[in-house]
Amino acid sequence: MTMDENQQRAWRALGLGPVWDSRAGQVQREEQASPPGLSSSERSAGADRAVLPADQDGSGSVAVAELTAGQGEVSAMGWAALESSVAGCQACSLSQGRTQTVFGVGNRNADWMFIGEAPGAEEDARGEPFVGQAGRLLDNMFAAIGLSRSKDVFIANVLKCRPPHNRDPLPAEVGSCEPFLARQIALVDPRIIVVMGRFAAQTLLRTDASISSLRGRVHGFALGERTVPVVVTYHPAYLLRTPSDKGKSWSDLCLARALAAQAS
Ligand code: SF4
Incomplete structure (x- = not known):
């Protein structure tokens, strides 16, 4: 995929500098200076990871995880009932300190699902996941791979x-x-x-492995007869604190983009 102007703007907003494009194994470099904090090895990693790992292309070597669907009603609910059930939930003590529940946003028929950990203060106040600075960074990450929050993705948290x-x-x-x-x-x-961040990755994949060991590989999530590919990346809030890891996050997005293209 070649980046259009909007994507290139988002790319620069991410502070990632040169544009790497994985099409046909070619790497193209935008003629601009590299930003501070992004090494040549990180940029190269971004280009390399745009190609699916040879032994993890859905051919059977992927470890498949699943979540507990719950007993009874929840596993049969439609969207309206599910949203209402979450809004009124008092199943754990977190209900006592919340301003409101944060259900999730986006296209409920999206090809892409992004999963984070739990609402923070701004999300609790506004009732929407990934708002504020981390949300803006996430929106830029979406734009960099040609996605929009409202049209192309559904975003939810574990909690x-x-x-x-x-x-x-x-x-x-x-x-x-x-x-x-x-x-x-x-x-x-x-x-x-x-999945974004250590906690969400460990929960979804049923593991206590570190995020650095989970990144750069294709995992699987069992959904009926199908296995959905899962890619692990850093949480946007972490990237705000550690901008030098944005290059790794870009390589994760390139991997996810390649998997999405393969699945469509
Ligand atoms: S965190 Fe989940 S289980 Fe706990 S009260 Fe909120 S919605 Fe219910």
């Missing part, structure tokens, strides 16, 4: 209520909330899932 002081979610909270996410994934029925 629908904000943990106090943004602490890590507790296992019991995840267990209580997991059926909602499982149902969201089933209803969206995405072609590709991108």
Whole structure:
């Protein structure tokens, strides 16, 4: 895919500098200076990862994970019932400290699903995931691969209520909330899932492995008869604190884009 002007603007807003394009194995470089904080090896990694790992192309070597769909009603709910059920949920103690639940946004029939950890203060106040600075960065990441938040993706968190002081979610909270996410994934029925951050990746993939070991590989998520490819990347809030890892995140998005193209 060749970047249009909007994508190139988003690319520059990401602070990533040269444009790498993976089409036909060619790497093209935009004629501009490299930004500080992005090494040549990180840029090269971005180009390399645009090509699917040879042994992880959906041919059977992918470890497949799944979530607990929950007993009873949630696993059979449509969107309206699910949204209403989340809004009124008091299944864990996080319900006591929330301003409101944060259900998820985007196209409910999207090919792409992005999954994060839990609402922060701004998300809790506005009822929408990934707003504020991290949200703007995520929107730029979408634009860099030709996606729009409203049209092309559905975004959700593992937890629908904000943990106090943004602490890590507790296992019991995840267990209580997991059926909602499982149902969201089933209803969206995405072609590709991108999980952002250590916690979301570990939850979705049922692992305690580090994010650095989970990145750069294709994972799988069982959805009925189908296995949905899953790519792990950094959380936008982490990238704001560690901009030197934006290049790695770009390589993850290139991998996801290649998988999405293969699945369509
Ligand atoms: S975090 Fe999930 S399980 Fe806990 S109260 Fe909120 S919606 Fe319910």
